[in-house]
Amino acid sequence: MEHLPWKVMRAETVYDSPPYVRVEEQTVELPDGRMIEPYYRIELRSWVVMMAVTPEGRVVIARQYRHGIGRVSLMLPGGLLEEGEDPLAAARRELLEETGYASEAWESLGRFVPNSNYRCGEAHLYLARQAQVQATPNADDLEEMELLLLPLDVVLEELRVGNVVSLSSVALISLAAARLRS
Amino acid sequence: MEHLPWKVMRAETVYDSPPYVRVEEQTVELPDGRMIEPYYRIELRSWVVMMAVTPEGRVVIARQYRHGIGRVSLMLPGGLLEEGEDPLAAARRELLEETGYASEAWESLGRFVPNSNYRCGEAHLYLARQAQVQATPNADDLEEMELLLLPLDVVLEELRVGNVVSLSSVALISLAAARLRS
Numbered sequence: 189m190e191h192l193p194w195k196v197m198r199a200e201t202v203y204d205s206p207p208y209v210r211v212e213e214q215t216v217e218l219p220d221g222r223m224i225e226p227y228y229r230i231e232l233r234s235w236v237v238m239m240a241v242t243p244e245g246r247v248v249i250a251r252q253y254r255h256g257i258g259r260v261s262l263m264l265p266g267g268l269l270e271e272g273e274d275p276l277a278a279a280r281r282e283l284l285e286e287t288g289y290a291s292e293a294w295e296s297l298g299r300f301v302p303n304s305n306y307r308c309g310e311a312h313l314y315l316a317r318q319a320q321v322q323a324t325p326n327a328d329d330l331e332e333m334e335l336l337l338l339p340l341d342v343v344l345e346e347l348r349v350g351n352v353v354s355l356s357s358v359a360l361i362s363l364a365a366a367r368l369r370s
Numbered sequence: 371m372e373h374l375p376w377k378v379m380r381a382e383t384v385y386d387s388p389p390y391v392r393v394e395e396q397t398v399e400l401p402d403g404r405m406i407e408p409y410y411r412i413e414l415r416s417w418v419v420m421m422a423v424t425p426e427g428r429v430v431i432a433r434q435y436r437h438g439i440g441r442v443s444l445m446l447p448g449g450l451l452e453e454g455e456d457p458l459a460a461a462r463r464e465l466l467e468e469t470g471y472a473s474e475a476w477e478s479l480g481r482f483v484p485n486s487n488y489r490c491g492e493a494h495l496y497l498a499r500q501a502q503v504q505a506t507p508n509a510d511d512l513e514e515m516e517l518l519l520l521p522l523d524v525v526l527e528e529l530r531v532g533n534v535v536s537l538s539s540v541a542l543i544s545l546a547a548a549r550l551r552s
Contacts, residue, residue, distance in 0.1 A: 189516040191435040191442045203385035203393055209410055209488070211385055211393060216437065218512060227437065228391055230412065232485065253373040254486040255398065255409065260373040263486065300537040302484040303414065303491075304436040304445065306391070311537055330400060334371040344548075355482040355493055355537050362544030366526075 192219040199229070207233060207271070232309035236279040237266035237356045239364040240289050240319035246337035247361075248287050248319060253331060254354070261353040262336075262346050264360055267329075275299070275312040283316060287335055288325045291316035297363045302355065313360040315367060340365060374401040381411070389415060389453070414491035418461040419448035419538045421546040422471050422501035428519035429543075430469050430501060435513060436536070443535040444518075444528050446542055449511075457481070457494040465498060469517055470507045473498035479545045484537065495542040497549060522547060 198215035210231040216224050240248040253260050267282035269275060276294060284290055297313040325335070338346075343361055352358055380397035392413040398406050422430040435442050449464035451457060458476060466472055479495040507517070520528075525543055534540050 189433070189514070191433070191514060191516070193435055193440070194437050202387075205384075205395075205408065205410070208408070209393060209412065211391060213387075219435075219514065222512075224512060226387065226390070228387070229438075230391065230414075230490075232412075232488065232490075251371070251373070253375055255376050256411075256486045256489040257483045258375070258489075298532055298540075299535075300540055301439045301535050302537045304438045304536045304538075306414065307438040307440075308412075308414075308485060308490050330404075330406060332371070332373060332401065334373070347545075350480055353481075353483050354486045355484045355541055356486075358480075358482055359537055359541040359544065362541065362548065363529075365548075366544065 194218055197223070228306045230303070230306040230308045233268045234275075234310040234312065235266055235268050235356070236275055236282060236312045236314065237264050237360050238279050238283045238314045238316055239264050239360050240283055240287065240291060240316040241340070241368065242319050242337065245339060247340055247343045248289050249336050249338055249343060250286075251334040251336060257353050259353070262343070262351050262357070263354050264357045266356065276314070279312070279314045279316070283319075284323055285326050286329065286333065288321050288323045289319040290322035291319040293317040295367070297360065297367065300359065311356045311359075313356065313363065315364045340368065376400055379405070410488045412485070412488040412490045415450045416457075416492040416494065417448055417450050417538070418457055418464060418494045418496065419446050419542050420461045420465045420496045420498055421446050421542050422465055422469065422473060422498040423522070423550065424501050424519065427521060429522055429525045430471050431518050431520055431525060433516040433518060439535050441535070444525070444533050444539070445536050446539045448538065458496070461494070461496045461498070466505055467508050468511065468515065470503050470505045471501040472504035473501040475499040477549070479542065479549065482541065493538045493541075495538065495545065497546045522550065
């Protein structure tokens, strides 16, 4: 079966607060000729998420409040891409800033779309092995972050019981666990 | 370490297109007393994603174009929650409508937030074992869907090589694979 992309016949920015949020209203033509209106594209800054693992097999993970989640949960370190920034460079920068850890063994586990209708940015996921402390954490993030070093099995159990709520963290922990065990 | 929630001091709807998208601009007070403005809450309809597995161990999965992704990829079946609808009821309804499959062995694998800053709805993930054909697919979805029945190992390999782009599908395939193998 051939799957043709939709054609964007009209795109109008209906809300814009740079650099945070842009909502675009589209008129799209489906492959069968139907016209759909309105359809939305929500542009948000893309982000990186990193699972750093120490030589002892401990995962660098944070316990923190995040406002989109509305409660305290376990989150892998992550951050927003700067304009034009290479995702791997952003991952290295954010890991060092947020946790003080650095690694020379980075592996991309892929780039994923959080909303398959409206997009809502992209999540770039990385595994960093042999992570070592190289600096003092220097985050100017809004969130207070309690840094933990947990064995992978404990992280997977915390995920199983619902203490990891971020979809990006869940995906990365699962993908990285499979990679580490293969 | 105690982690206090942020206080929402002001919330103003700055863009609203019901029932699709609502953007709220907030003024929030952090636990240390700092006031942050603007901060955003993006309200989107929550959705369900289902991994149905047949008695023969085949995963019910679709190959399709999705506009938020911008290309053809493999997606697990899913759909938007109706207003006030129970997520499991939505999962059963969507699976039957989209694929014709039904199951009596449903398991929730959790409820996750796609954007930990702005929320952007919630994804409810389900595993449905012993799935059987019960009806003819009857989707009125906008997307043409090519339904495939793939062994789990093939699905995991497709994920590994980048043919699964939806963050919800990636998370659910990974979580379900771990569950099926335990």
